[in-house]
Amino acid sequence: MKAFSQLIGVVALLGLSSGSSAADVSARARQVHDAALVLDTHLDTPANFRRPGWSIADDHQHEGDLSQVDLPRMKAGGLDGGFWVVYTAQGARDEAGKQAARDHGLERLTSIREMLAAHADEFELALTADDAERIAAAGKRIAFISMENAAPLASDPTLLTAYHRLGLRMLGITHVRNNDFGDSSTDPKGAEWNGLSPAGKRLVAEANRMGIVLDASHASDAVFDQLLELSTAPIVLSHTSADAIHDHPRNIDDERIRRLAAKGGVIHVNAFGAYLIPTPRIPARVQAMEALSKKYGPEGRMPADRVPAYLAERRAIEARYPVKRASLEDYMAHLLHILKVAGPEHVGIGADWDGGGGVVGLEDVSALPLITERLLQAGYGEQDIRNIWGGNLLRVLRRVQEAAVVSEAESS
Template identity: 80%
Template sequence: MRLCRIALASALTMICIDGAAAEGVSAEVSRVHEDAIVLDTHLDTPANFRRPGWSIADNHAHEGDLSQVDLPRMKAGGLDGGFWVIYTAQGARDEAGKRAARDHGLDRLVSIHEMLAANAGEMELALTADDAERIAKAGKRVSFISMENAAPLASDPSLLTAYHRLGLRMLGITHVRNNDFGDSSTDPAGAEWNGLSPAGKALVQEANRLGIVLDASHASDAVFDQLLALSQAPIVLSHTSADALYDHPRNIDDGRLRQLAVKGGVIHVNAYGGYLIDIPKIPERETAMGALSEKYGPESELAVDRVPAYLAERRAIEAHYPARRATFDDYMAHVLHILKVAGVDHVGIGADWDGGGGVAGLEDVSALPKITEALLAAGYTEQDVRKIWSGNLLRVIREAQAIASSEG
């Protein structure tokens, strides 16, 4: 949040945020961005924490979209922090699969705590909204923890209490497939529970009791409706875009946006290109990418020293089979539409960094001041910008925790 300004010869300004540089916005935009607490609700960066040779303290800009968040680029883009995600892919739902999900979730939680311990001078775990404000004021990165896909809890839902004690403050019900707690918006098999399962409804009650914010991103419309009806606290969509601009099951329609606002919730707008515009699939490209993945293994396990060779081969495939790509303007169209429908008190940013997010012109977190610039250009005030970047989110966290406290 601290920055110096060095005017260039042209109208372009270079902004130095905590000693790193971000280009392309004016001094006034920089001031507004600096004065806000800038938080993103969906940082999938923990997927990189186990990669051999990878450290969040290093600048990984050369890795492209393999790595979009690290400390140098957080500083360059004025990103004060957000939610580090415990993501678990939905696997088999037999006992062995549930145990595997349980172990994976706990390991990812441990990896987040290890990362925070290794960078204690730069980052700090946040448990409350007051923590976030205090940590940001001290010049450290605010580190909340969330879970995407409740599969790690399927073998034993009471583990939610342990996760809460270890910092979990946001819980997403599903990912791209149905699970034991509810229906996904994108499962090819369709609805299994017609919303939340009995275990899912019990999970909502437990999250409310603990003060954990419920997240409806990836969930079906029926799950969204039931979360809105059952949760005593406002809910969020941590990384979701507008169905009115691109009709996709993963996006949300205007009617539900209005219902979310009525209940005090917040939608954080996703920058995943495949949910912003129609990107036709190219079978030959997908086949080549599949072969590349088989050769190098999962990106989340790719050693830093193997990245140059991997990227060279991947970029050759991309050049040979070029695909349409979403742009910053496409992203802002979703942001501005959602602001118009839901209202400025119910919108935030959750760009899905390191989980597929990022568009042409908004490649990584170092470019975040461009969002502030676009919001101001669209007529939103400095106060509005502060709400969008964190004020609305922190309000929901406070409300969820106040409800938990009132229940004893």
């Protein structure tokens, strides 16, 4: 903790700022933003919950430790909460790999529940749309729980029942590689199941039965099509951008955006730079970053006193092999395009905070009012903006839970 505050002091002395201050927005934008329930569908912040010396309650600087979400910055940026992610990297798919994924998922879920228990005055678990509204009205931050990559369920898909009882309300099928439930949009090996596997189709039915929102981000187009076809309730893309602005397998085309909207779903627009603009892959840079990551271990486990040296080495690599970074303009190009295609009732925000998201001019959640300002400038009204920030998501959640067979009373 001490090392972090010292580091922040150094950052302040150097005159570095986050580069995007919510104070820069107009009074009208701030007022509209503060009046809205502001949710993000993909907060990877649980990756930091076991970071030695790191607390969600402390104020951090993105330049100081690369984190993007904490309570002081949520307050500064008017972020009421969102879906906090149980993310699991796709590992080996043999028995040992499945058990490792199962254990990792349970540990990540536990770390979210521990954070909520440790900060019960400031955060609260949300299970329903009504919960979210009640928690925000009480002045607390909303914590829905989601899963990115269903790999923790591969060894025993009936674990979904336990996850549901412990609060899971959104489920993404894959990450960047195929898994036992379906194909990823970015697996270099290509399609393995031509969409969902038989186990994946059963998982979809179970999620529908329990009232868990299905999330097609990262999944292949065929998985998206089959989710739309099979799901008895609307689905979402929790963090996805537009092919029409930057053609990338991880993004989605306009025709699919229209079909998602026609079925009542919502696309939450991602701020992950490499999906927003073309970014060349420089093998020497990739190699250097991999070596760095091997030397220091994952950021989410890095002791505070190792962070400055890690950041210095990382910045030296970035300077040696520069790659153009996406900007707020690039992000808005995707968001405004998707708004035109889907309509403002089918768009939300899922910027991939603490998971690789963030662009120049929108470096952490304290900058979120800038999006509201841009939406006002683009001619969107207050009701549209409220829908984009959270209303559309809560509508989907209500419809998914109305269609469920398992009552909310059966979960805790």
